[in-house]
Amino acid sequence: MTTPLSPGAVSQFAVLDALLSGVYSQGIAARDVRALGDTGIGCCEGLGGEVVLIDGELLECTADGPPRRMDDDEVLPFADVCTVGPFSTVPADRGDLAALGALVEQRLRSRNLFHAVRWDGTADRIRTRVTRRQSPPLRPLADVAAEQIETDTVAVEGSLVGFWMPRIYQGITVAGLHLHFISADRTIGGHVLHADLGPGVLRMTAFADFHLRVPTDDRFLATELSHDDDHRIVAVENGE
Numbered sequence: 427m428t429t430p431l432s433p434g435a436v437s438q439f440a441v442l443d444a445l446l447s448g449v450y451s452q453g454i455a456a457r458d459v460r461a462l463g464d465t466g467i468g469c470c471e472g473l474g475g476e477v478v479l480i481d482g483e484l485l486e487c488t489a490d491g492p493p494r495r496m497d498d499d500e501v502l503p504f505a506d507v508c509t510v511g512p513f514s515t516v517p518a519d520r521g522d523l524a525a526l527g528a529l530v531e532q533r534l535r536s537r538n539l540f541h542a543v544r545w546d547g548t549a550d551r552i553r554t555r556v557t558r559r560q561s562p563p564l565r566p567l568a569d570v571a572a573e574q575i576e577t578d579t580v581a582v583e584g585s586l587v588g589f590w591m592p593r594i595y596q597g598i599t600v601a602g603l604h605l606h607f608i609s610a611d612r613t614i615g616g617h618v619l620h621a622d623l624g625p626g627v628l629r630m631t632a633f634a635d636f637h638l639r640v641p642t643d644d645r646f647l648a649t650e651l652s653h654d655d656d657h658r659i660v661a662v663e664n665g666e
Contacts (some may be wrong), residue, residue, distance in 0.1 A: 427514050428514065428535065429513075429514045429533050429534065429535040429541065429630045429631065430511075430512040430513060430514060430535075430542050430631060430632065431519060431535060431539070431632045431633070431634060432508070432509075432510075432511045432512060432542075432631050432632065432633050433511070433602070433631065434508060434509050434635070435508065435513055435585070435633055435635035435636060435637045436465075436507070436508045436542070436589065436633045436635070436636050436637070437454060437462045437463065437506070437507050437508065437622075437637040437638075437639070437650065438504075438505065438506050438507075438539045438598075438599060438636070438638050439453070439459075439468075439502065439503075439504060439505045439593075439639050439640075439641075440452075440453075440503055440504045440505075440506055440633075440639075440640060440641055441568075441597070441599070441638070442597060442598065442599055442600060443597045443598070443651045443652070443653050444504075444640075444646060444649070444651055444653045445469075445473070445503065445504055445567040446567045446568060447501070447562070447564055447566060447649060447651060447664075448563075448564045448565055448566040448567075449641075449646050449649050449651075450472075450473065450503035450504065450564060450567075451503075451562070451564060451643055451645050451646075452501075452503065452512065452639075452641035452642070452646065453501030453502050453503040453504075453641075454501060454502050454505055454639070454644040455499060455500070455501055456484055456496040456497060456498055456499070456500045456501070456502065457498035457499070457510055457593040458660050459479065459484060459502060459505050460479070460482065460484055461508055461543075461609070462507040462508075462509075463479070463507040463508045463509040463510075463620055464479065464480075464481060464482040464508075464509050464510060465481075465507070465508055465509070465510045465542055465544065465587060466478075466479035466506050466507035466508060466587070467479065467481055467505070467506055467587060467588050467589070467604065467605075467606045468502040468504055468505030468506065468507075469503060469505075469557075470488060470500075470502065470503075470551070470559065471500065471501050471502070471559065471633055472503075472559040472560040472561065472564070473501060473503070473557050473558075473559065473560050473564075473570050474488055474557065474558060474559025474560070475488035475489065475556045475557065475559070475588060475616070475662060476554075476555075476556055476557075476606050476615065476616045476617045477496070477502055477505065477606070478606045478607075478608040478615055478617070479505075479507060479587070480544075480585055480586055480587050480608055483495065485499065485608055485612065485615060486500070487556055487572065487606075487608070487614075487615035487616045488556055488559075489553075489556050489557075489558055489575045490529045491589075492612065492613045492614070493527055493608060493612050493613070493614070493615040504643075505590075506589050506599065506604075506620065507626045508542050508589075508611070508631070508633060510542055510544070510579060510629070511631060512543075512631065513542075513628065513629045513631040514533065514630050514631075515627060515628070515629050516529070516533065516627075516628050517625065517628075518545060518547065518548075518625065518626045518627060518628040519625060519626060520623060520624050520625055521622075521623055522620070522621060522622050522623065523605075523618065523620060523621045523623075525547055525604075525623075526545060526586075526603075526621070526623060526628070527603045527637065528661055529628060529654040530543055530603055530628070530630065531590075531637070532588065533628070533630050534590065534630075534632070535632035536539065537592060537593070537600075538592050538594075539592070539632045539634055540589065540590075540592065540632070540633040540634075541589060541591075541630055541631065541633070542588075542589055542630065542631045542633070543586070543587070543588050543589060543590055543603065543605065543630055544585060544586065544587050544588075544628075544629045544630075545567065545585065545586040545605075545623070545627070545629075546575050546584075546585050546626055546627050546629075547583070547623060547624055547625060547627060547666075548581065548582065548583045548584075548623075548624045548626070548627020549579070549580075549581075549582050549583075549584065549607075549621055549622065549623050549624065550564055550580065550581065550622040550623065550624055551578065551579070551580050551581075551585060551590060551620075551621070551622045552578070552579050552582060552584075552614075552618065552620070552622070552623075553576055553578050553579075553619045553620040553621070554576070554579070554615065554616030554617060554618060554619065555571075555574040555575060555576045555579050555617050555619055555665055556575050556616045556617070557570045557571055557573070557574050557575070557618050558570070558573065558575070559644050561622050567662055568662055571662045571665070574665060575644055575666065577616065577621065579609070579614050580608050582610075582614060583609065583610040583611075584607055584608055584609035584610050584614070585607070585608055585610070586605045586606070586618060586621070587605065587606055587607075588603065588604045588605035588606055588609055589603075590602060590603050590604075590630075592600065595636075596653065597653030605618045606618060607616075609664070611657050619664065619665040626644050631657070634656065
């Protein structure tokens with residue numbers, strides 16, 4: 427089945443290069459994130475963890491305890507959100523994260539479109555990470571991620587949620603596949619570093635519309651952002 431093209435949009439708050447530069451003092455309210463869609467990923471205020479939006483449920487994954495539902499007034503300094511709508515469903519064989527990534531790329535409607543991705547099944551082993559909340563002066567994302575807290579979990583049922591983004595948008599967002607995990611019992615969650623997956627189901631939706639909203643706080647407005655290379659993003663995403 428061809429991955430369907432949604433009439434909706436992927437909405438994003440902030441840009442990744444701002445986080446890499448330590449510019450993340452302003453965020454979007456959780457209530458506004460939920461209003462934008464039912465599926466997505468993001469990070470917590472002060473980079474204090476990872477966020478998963480699944481089936482309209484907005485969950486904060488931190489080092490302080492199990493995932494919990496976010497209150498309306500809590501903020502996310504970065505978020506990608508969509509309403510999934512129509513999607514293609516294909517079985518995903520047992521394999522690692524690279525194998526899932528290869529399957530996702532086989533199912534892309536176009537490498538120039540944005541794709542929401544969700545996998546449901548049981549992971550034989552999955553490694554997730556969260557970062558600790560920062561206080562001013564805010565440090566760059568790469569420095570914060572260097573002190574990330576990693577968790578290995580075995581034989582856990584759950585969902586991988588995220589997006590595949592076109593390469594030309596690297597720095598605005600994360601190019602390629604970016605996934606967060608949430609367990610079915612809502613006890614484990616975070617950014618996915620490694621996974622050995624059992625058989626599962628892959629769902630994908632393509633989007634031609636991408637809506638970007640940037641912060642308007644003084645620090646963001648006074649910081650000229652540029653994207654010279656992507657090695658920092660690759661390092662942060664892979665937990666290096």
